[in-house]
Amino acid sequence: MSAPAILALPPHRRHKTRIRRRAGHVALPETGTVEAVAARIVGGRVGGLFWRPLDARLAAWLGGVEGDICAIVCRDPANLQMLLDICARACPGPILLVAPNIPASDWPEHARFDEKSDPWPLIDRVSTVYCDDPERVFVQLAALAGRRIVAVEKGRVRHAETATVAERAIACLRTDWRYVSPYDDRDWSLDQMIDYLALWREVAGRTAGVGAMLGIAGWKRRRIRQFLIGSPHAPFLSDVREAHRVEGAVAAWPSRTDIAALERLRGGDSVWRVEDGFIRSAGLGAALVQPCSIVLDKRGIYFDPARPGDLDMLLQTASIDAELAARAAALIAQIRTNGATKYNLGGKRVDLPTDRHRILIAGQVADDLSVIAGGGGISFAQIVSAARRENPGSFIIFKPHPDVVAGLRDGEWREPAIAADADLVLADGATHDLLERVDAVQVLSSLLGFEALLRGRRVSVYGQPFYAGWGLTDDRGAAQQRSRPLSLEQLVAATLILYPLYADPRTGLPCSPEHLLVALADMPPRSRIRGMVARLVAKSRKWNKYR
Known part of the structure; x- marks a missing residue:
């Protein structure tokens, strides 16, 4: 199975050909052990089509099953019955079939995973994987997560070492593929690509559930949508009264929205607040410079002491371990240097x-x-x-x-x-x-x-x-x-x-x-024309429509 299927990139125009066949290209040096790379992939919960939510019926089935389950990953229909027999003897509980090449009607009594969505909720519950192809993505990810692998080879059962499957998967990722930064087309290491995918997953999870956006100025709507990768189709509303028909949360810009009216209409839990972040841009927002950071607060907002928000909760309760504290210290030094x-x-x-x-x-x-x-x-x-x-x-x-x-x-x-x-x-x-x-x-x-x-x-x-x-x-x-x-x-x-x-x-x-x-630090000087336009806008009586 090809590496891009293991570390697939979410659909985006900047992601095309960012993972390429090595084709004689010299790999960047990798310093991490196999265990460290596996921990990165598993910790980031990346691999497969991780950005697509699990099918609702399969998620409901998983929620109704107690304890661990066994999975069968089958490529050749001739091996399926043997795998089922072996699995049934060793695992009398529920069985999950990962067999895209076999019609669902042939085995209707078993839950099925088509590999077209996030595999991690399933891997979390799997104890053993029975397979006829250790190169399948689901098998490799399960091995990286430390699950037991039992393989069938030429009609005979053999126990594949989990470590061996994991080592082969990571060796393939390291030697067969080249990774290119979607930011600037520079070569990346495998670790950098994994970290990028993990960040994408984190941001998608944090921004999921937005049903609509309110109070977002027209000139920055495209950029705000770029932040909300977990809710890519949420529409922009122009009036609070439109929010009554929205499914999901309404993300509102506080200074341009009647928050009290919105909360009366929607209830407090479904009103999130959007604001500029603390390292915003190379230029003023009032001068129509696009933000490079925002906060999406689901509880309140950081500047309102009467309504403590997500930042206050983090400051009050978050466990900041030594690694994160060291990263913060390095970030402080970088801020001062820059x-x-x-x-x-x-x-x-x-x-x-x-x-x-x-x-x-x-x-x-x-x-x-x-x-x-x-x-x-x-x-x-x-x-x-x-x-x-x-x-x-x-x-x-x-x-x-x-x-x-x-x-x-x-x-x-x-x-x-x-x-x-x-x-x-x-x-x-x-x-x-x-x-x-x-x-x-x-x-x-x-x-x-x-x-x-x-x-x-x-x-x-x-x-x-x-x-x-x-x-x-x-x-x-x-x-x-x-x-x-x-x-x-x-x-x-x-x-x-x-x-x-x-x-x-x-x-x-x-x-x-x-x-x-x-x-x-690499951005060119801001445009004088943009600054002049902003001043004209500020002096007009219609300024509040553009802020």
Whole structure:
């Protein structure tokens, strides 16, 4: 059986010929053992047509069976009766037939699997596989999962070593096939391809169940659909009243949707929220730059302390093991090396005094939902004034939100009270450079406070953002009750690895945060024409239709 059937790629225009015959091509070096590669495949639950859900009738049969089952994988009809006899003697329980070449009417009493959907729910329940062809995909995947394999060869029964079948399968994957990145056409190792397929499965599972989308601006609908690979046919709605006929959840953009009305119509559990992620793009969303990360929250949303969401649940309860914590530490280092922020705008380097304590205060958009939900009614002028009273000799920098500076959104900026207490009101400057050079950061609920934590800065928080209350910040406001203290690595693992969805900026394919950071660093400068268009849109009375 060919390798692409073992590691089949889901249907997508970028997936064509991404697994090719080796044809003399030199393989990339593989460092993992057979056991490690098998663990990768089994842990990622990839192989076969893993993206297609199990047939409903077969799933119902599986749900009604107690205990383990035995499977018969048969290619030659002449061997089927022998396999059935052997299996019936050793396994008096239910039998699953994997025999696509044999008409279903010939053996109607047995459940059948046609290999045209996800094999893993079945492999989970199988204890032994009886087969006449150890090269079949189902047999190989079962062997990789450690199931017992019993084979018939030339009419005689022999016990095939599970390890042998697994070794042959992985040897074929390593030596007979070449793997090509769907992002940029570069050669990949087998491990990289497995990890990509595992990510695809994870994202498909997390985004399944969306019946419709609401409040998504027209200019970014194509990109949002690229994120939702588990619900590829969910329509876009234009009115809350259309949601009553939707089967499944409605994924809504909070700032463009009457969430309360939607929940009254649908019930809270079937309303999910969609928002920009924390490493969003190389450019502003208000300037019509497509997002490269989003969050799809099934409980609430990260910026609303009154409605704890999936991120809060992760931070409260997720078990962050040593491997994931190490990955988070490496991600922090990559963010600092790349100078990455939410919008990755760049900017000029600003001269700052070296003989004074430097405090950066981040402004926000006036109607930002995190300000409305978790700001506590405190103005930025009050924050700047408090910083001056407490730190009379410090050099205080107030940096308004870039959307406000660009004239795309409203917010505090030119107020005399801010100018009176700040040494510098900085309209333009590289955020990542400032974060590396200041001594402390003060915020209401801005994500810049989280970005400052990544740079090891002392962060004072006046509102209730998701990253406050875990023992990492100086909490000046009404901090939420948290269940446990967190390390920075644990906070980052949940916030940047487990919670958001990421998409490659060029292809729209699912990717990791590490891949996105590299891709954004390689992006060309943003278009001036796009920025001009965004300003015209912002000044029009129809702005809310395009946000």
